[in-house]
Amino acid sequence: MKYLDEFGDPELARGLVEEILARATRRWTVMEVCGGQTHSLVRNGIDELLAGSVEFVHGPGCPVCVTPLETIDRALAIASRPEVTLCSFGDMLRVPGSHQDLFQVRAQGGDVRVVYSPLDAVRVAEAEPGREVVFFAVGFETTAPANAMAVVRARELGVENFSMIVSHVLVPPAMNAILSSPRRRVEGFLAAGHVCTVMGTAQYDAIVDDFGVPVVVAGFEALDLLDATRRVVAQLEAGEARLENAYERAVSREGNPRARAVLAEVFALCDRTWRGIGTIPRSGWRLSDAYRDYDAELRFDVGDVHAVESPQCRAGEVLQGLVTPDSCEAFGTTCTPRRPLGATMVSGEGACAAYYRYRSAGMTVRSPGRG
Amino acid sequence: MCLGLPGRVVEVVDDRGTPMAVVDFGGVTKQICCAYLPDIAVGEYAIVHAGFALARLDEAAALETLALLRSLGSVADEVGPGGAQAMA
Incomplete structure (x- = not known):
């Protein structure tokens, strides 16, 4: 193409x-x-x-990889409620929480649906007014405009049975x-x-x-x-x-001003914990005060969540560039995309998943000579 | 989720005041929200993320980059023999 x-x-x-x-x-x-x-x-x-x-x-x-375990556990708790329909991007479903993942919640009768766009979740809420539709809004500055527009649209349409679990992260602070x-x-x-x-x-x-x-x-x-x-x-x-721009066909100095204006209205800066890395000041977005009524974590009290990380998983070191995925003992053995210990093995953007997919099948690339 | 893909606008439509477009991704078409790129026209290409068009692809800039890379290729030829044997 x-x-x-x-x-x-x-x-x-x-x-x-x-x-x-x-x-x-x-x-x-x-x-x-x-x-x-x-x-x-x-x-x-x-x-x-x-x-x-x-x-x-x-x-x-990798947004899936850095979403804090506590947030995953809270999403799992919200998804388990009988009145809730949890909508999510597909790659969040297999991310392991402390004890289970969204697939398992669905297998146990939870209403968990995959959507392509957050606007699809707003449509579900419109079509099913008896359900509480919650969208799991994670991601970087790329997904944020879509997620922001979902609450803007929900308010415009008067859709009250829609809310979001927001865990946005930002690249420059990282x-x-x-x-x-x-x-x-x-x-x-x-x-x-x-x-x-x-x-x-x-x-x-x-x-x-x-x-x-x-x-x-x-x-x-x-x-x-x-x-x-x-x-x-x-x-x-x-x-x-x-600073150089090697992607001039898509990127301008000012970015997308319309998107930035909506982001500034819907979200507010906050400190954010990055899974495997720790808390980075002013590195995330939460819903702004003007849109707090769409915050699912305020709407549904899930009590105290005590997150438990896998003791084997080295995703934190991978995410900080300290080790390569294949230097982890669990890589490809107890940790695979089908049964991941950490989020880096799950996502289409995770480094462990990339190594597993393109390296573990014995694929080799010959290096060129130095000329 | 965080994969942005280029697609070609084949139709623009209005959904209760929101500009939408039918976008072709190499044979697969999807309805895409153009609230952030309302003036995109049929035939133009956009980078799409999570169902939203975020940036118009500038053909002149794309051609310029390719021309620059071609000129670099000829410089590399002069640098010396050898070279990449395998490029997936």
């Missing part, structure tokens, strides 16, 4: 791989922030092709936290292109200035990722740190 095929051109990709390998005088550590980019890098074998020149550290940009860590290894970033379609690129100026790291906005196809990596390496080799 247009805009996909051209940016996967193997001929041009070879040229970019050679260019990066030829220019790098040492091995640089670069983080791709978004889990969608992790999957594309691993699926295309880009991380292996560039292994001599670039170490890709996989970032925390990048700040990674760079502020005493264990910091990251020397440059591939910024998440689709987050920038909404929020624009200006929010990264401060990160470049404060930490002196190159930030290059990247798309998701092989050429997008290779071109952005080429630009990060060029900056690192020149001792420079700038």
